[in-house]
Amino acid sequence: MLNYVWLFLMVVALVVGAINGRLQEVTEAAFKYAGVAVDIAIGLIGIMAMWLGIMRIAEKAGMVRLLARAIRPITTRLFPDVPPEHPAMGAMILNIAANWLGLSNAATPLGLKAMEELQKLNPRKDTATDAMVVFLGLNTGSITLIPATILAVRVQLGSTAPWEIIGTTIFASTCATITAVTMAKLMQRWPMFRLPPAEEASEEGSTLDKPEKTQEE
Amino acid sequence: MGEIFRNVIQTVSIWAIPVLLFFIPVLAFVKKVKVYEEFVEGAKEGFQVAVTIIPYLVAILVAIGMFRASGAMDAFARFIAPVTDLIGFPAEAIPAALMRPLSGSGTLGIVTELMKTHGPDSFIGRFASTIYGSTETTFYVLAVYFGAVNIKKTRHAVPAGLIADFVGIMAALFICKVVFGG
Numbered sequence: 001m002l003n004y005v006w007l008f009l010m011v012v013a014l015v016v017g018a019i020n021g022r023l024q025e026v027t028e029a030a031f032k033y034a035g036v037a038v039d040i041a042i043g044l045i046g047i048m049a050m051w052l053g054i055m056r057i058a059e060k061a062g063m064v065r066l067l068a069r070a071i072r073p074i075t076t077r078l079f080p081d082v083p084p085e086h087p088a089m090g091a092m093i094l095n096i097a098a099n100w101l102g103l104s105n106a107a108t109p110l111g112l113k114a115m116e117e118l119q120k121l122n123p124r125k126d127t128a129t130d131a132m133v134v135f136l137g138l139n140t141g142s143i144t145l146i147p148a149t150i151l152a153v154r155v156q157l158g159s160t161a162p163w164e165i166i167g168t169t170i171f172a173s174t175c176a177t178i179t180a181v182t183m184a185k186l187m188q189r190w191p192m193f194r195l196p197p198a199e200e201a202s203e204e205g206s207t208l209d210k211p212e213k214t215q216e217e
Numbered sequence: 218m219g220e221i222f223r224n225v226i227q228t229v230s231i232w233a234i235p236v237l238l239f240f241i242p243v244l245a246f247v248k249k250v251k252v253y254e255e256f257v258e259g260a261k262e263g264f265q266v267a268v269t270i271i272p273y274l275v276a277i278l279v280a281i282g283m284f285r286a287s288g289a290m291d292a293f294a295r296f297i298a299p300v301t302d303l304i305g306f307p308a309e310a311i312p313a314a315l316m317r318p319l320s321g322s323g324t325l326g327i328v329t330e331l332m333k334t335h336g337p338d339s340f341i342g343r344f345a346s347t348i349y350g351s352t353e354t355t356f357y358v359l360a361v362y363f364g365a366v367n368i369k370k371t372r373h374a375v376p377a378g379l380i381a382d383f384v385g386i387m388a389a390l391f392i393c394k395v396v397f398g399g
Contacts, residue, residue: 030282054242112365
């Protein structure tokens with residue numbers, strides 16, 4: 001899918017750019033954003049390292065597992081393929097909580113930690129699992145309780161009631177999140193998105209989750 | 218009402234991280250975890266994760282940057298204006314809606330412009346503000362999250378994310394019409 005979207009963006013940009021006489025700007029944008037991408041990634045190193053360090057401590061102390069156990073009734077439904085007390089669950093919950101509170105400096109590192117844990121359960125390392133797509137749905141929809149950035153802009157522009165949009169934002173973002181998760185769940189069974197039958201898949205994947213699963217069933 | 222809610226959430230936001238940074242190491246220490254050593258061990262991965270993301274982020278941001286610079290967005294906005302008119306979607310807000318899944322900073326720029334022209338307390342201003350908070354930047358999230366674990370085959374993540382963006386923006390329109398009229 002990303003193959004098509006990516007090609008579409010590039011081709012349309014160059015064709016429309018040529019028609020509009022903006023090829024110069026299009027080329028400049030290409031170089032500029034290649035640099036921006038690296039700046040963003042490099043900027044992540046510090047906070048990424050910090051949260052991974054804290055998460056490692058929390059894991060060693062058994063806190064991530066405890067957290068995962070506490071919210072198990074919800075997570076087992078959302079992520080049936082992930083063992084209920086797997087570290088991925090704890091990381092995902094912390095990421096979602098950070099997102100909802102608008103703590104973006106914490107949300108991304110915790111989200112990437114969760115992806116890393118989910119990847120450990122993934123038998124096909126280049127292909128997204130069902131759980132990953134649901135988790136991404138929770139992140140791209142992402143319920144926003146306090147839209148801090150836009151509130152600041154509204155205050156700056158002299159709004160008499162800047163917070164008025166909090167309620168509407170919560171409503172809209174909740175609808176988006178519910179849709180993202182529902183679509184992720186529905187589409188995972190569609191033939192075009194279905195995972196290929198597991199061949200060598202089972203060995204790697206199941207050694208990780210077997211001990212937990214046998215306890216369960 | 219709105220302000221009380223905002224204060225509660227803001228207090229939680231301010232306290233959440235200090236509380237985590239206090240209790241995690243302290244409780245771990247009580248459980249005899251070697252906190253400093255484990256922190257360093259975990260933090261080592263930070264560099265690797267960040268560097269792994271780079272190619273994915275370059276691919277996505279370059280394509281989106283070029284698309285924005287070409288003026289294709291405005292052309293597309295004019296193209297779909299007759300359809301959006303039918304459901305009472307203000308034409309001025311179309312670029313903001315189209316930009317939302319592609320670029321967070323781009324959307325913020327458009328929304329700020331709209332509020333400057335129409336006023337933050339106008340219907341357009343409130344609607345645009347709601348659009349900004351209605352979803353995350355889908356393509357950015359996909360590039361960073363899948364990039365960090367080297368996943369190239371994203372399956373249904375893109376369509377699910379885009380449908381959610383669409384529903385989020387429609388929900389924004391609906392609730393703004395109900396709450397603010399217009």
